[in-house]
Amino acid sequence: MLTKKQVEEILQTIGEMFPEAECELTHTNPFELLIAVVLSAQCTDALVNKVTPSLFAKYKEPEDYLAVEQEELEQDIRSIGLYRNKAKNIKKLSRSLVEEYNGEVPESRDELMKLAGVGRKTANVVSSVAFDFPAIAVDTHVERVSKRLGICRWKDNVTQVEETLMKKIPQDQWSVTHHRLIFFGRYHCKAQSPKCDVCPLLDLCREGKKRMKKKEGTA
DNA sequence: AACTCGGGGCA
DNA sequence: TGCCCAGAGTT
Numbered sequence: 001m002l003t004k005k006q007v008e009e010i011l012q013t014i015g016e017m018f019p020e021a022e023c024e025l026t027h028t029n030p031f032e033l034l035i036a037v038v039l040s041a042q043c044t045d046a047l048v049n050k051v052t053p054s055l056f057a058k059y060k061e062p063e064d065y066l067a068v069e070q071e072e073l074e075q076d077i078r079s080i081g082l083y084r085n086k087a088k089n090i091k092k093l094s095r096s097l098v099e100e101y102n103g104e105v106p107e108s109r110d111e112l113m114k115l116a117g118v119g120r121k122t123a124n125v126v127s128s129v130a131f132d133f134p135a136i137a138v139d140t141h142v143e144r145v146s147k148r149l150g151i152c153r154w155k156d157n158v159t160q161v162e163e164t165l166m167k168k169i170p171q172d173q174w175s176v177t178h179h180r181l182i183f184f185g186r187y188h189c190k191a192q193s194p195k196c197d198v199c200p201l202l203d204l205c206r207e208g209k210k211r212m213k214k215k216e217g218t219a
Numbered sequence: 220a221a222c223t224c225g226g227g228g229c230a
Numbered sequence: 231t232g233c234c235c236a237g238a239g240t241t
Contacts, residue, residue, distance in 0.1 A: 041237040047227065048236090081226040085239080119238045139236055182236060192234075 002150045006204060007168045010149060011177055013200055018183040021176070030105040030130035031097075032056050037125050038089060038117045043080050051077055062094035062103055089117025107131040120158065129175070136165045136174045141185030148189060148207035 002010070015021065027033035032052070040048045055076055059065050065073065074087040093116045097103055105126070106112055112123035120138075127133035136142075138161050146152045152164040169177050188195050196208040196215075203209075 038237095042224085042235060043227075044236055046236095079226065081235095082224050082237090083226085085224055089238085117238065121237065141236065186236070 001153060001164075002168075002204070004168050007151055010151070010201055010204060011169070011173070011180060014180045014184045015176075017188065017200070018180060021179045021183040027130075028056075030126065031062065033130050034093075034105050034112075034115075034118070034122075034126050035059075035090060037122045038093070039077060039080055039086055041086070041117070041122070042082055047080055051080055062097040065090055065094040066098065086117065092116035093118065105130070107133065109133070109135065124162075134166070134171060134174075136162055136169075137178055138162050138165070139182065140191070142178060142181045144191060145181050145185045145189050148194070148205060149201065150204075150206050 027036055035055070036045075036048055036052055039051070058076065070087050070091055073090065074083050077083045077086060080086070096115055097105065101111075106115075107127060107130075109120075109123040109127050112118050112126055113120065118126075122137075124135040124137040128135040128137065138146075138158050142165075143158065143161050146161055146165065147154050147156070151168065152161045156164065165177070166174070185191075188199065194208070194211065196202060196205075196211050199205070199208055201208065202212070
């Protein structure tokens with residue numbers, strides 16, 4: 001596992017690689033943020049942002065989602081993929097908010113995770129971004145990159161990855177770190193074909209050095 | 220633990 | 231043109 005100082009250096013380097021890394025989710029209130037994050041499962045924020053302007057113009061409150069047929073909602077979010085599941089979850093989630101939470105978005109992760117379509121990652125994003133709850137959202141990119149670089153352990157489960165990241169990164173950098181690691185994971189340290197041969201972090205990266213060595217052997 | 224949903228992005 | 235996904239639910 002890397003030290004705090006090493007992690008700091010790595011994050012700074014990644015920040016220089018992707019200066020454009022910043023939160024792409026646009027939201028004006030907790031409910032819109034919740035919907036946007038639910039929609040973003042298995043697709044990019046950029047793609048979600050193509051539908052949210054018209055979506056949020058049409059649907060302001062949970063009641064608005066309950067007022068239309070599910071087929072209509074499906075068409076409104078069709079271009080993002082997985083739209084049937086997501087439309088069904090949003091209808092169900094809106095009903096829960098109206099009936100059980102007085103129309104308000106709950107603030108705690110545990111309550112958020114009871115909602116349809118809201119898992120651990122979505123709950124962490126909403127509670128931390130909308131309600132300043134101390135949490136780091138760990139998605140597949142963040143987890144993979146953290147493990148490859150040695151920021152956390154290989155055997156760590158998601159909870160342990162979260163804890164390690166929160167321990168090694170100053171709280172005021174959690175949000176930007178999340179997005180830096182996502183950019184790094186998506187465009188550089190990719191799941192299938194990481195660009196180890198042109199990676200400025202290779203000297204620090206156990207996994208990268210292992211991969212380069214293996215590559216030499218097979219070449 | 221493996222499977223499903225799905226249009227868009229990228230090789 | 232065919233792969234692969236910024237997750238969550240179900241079995």
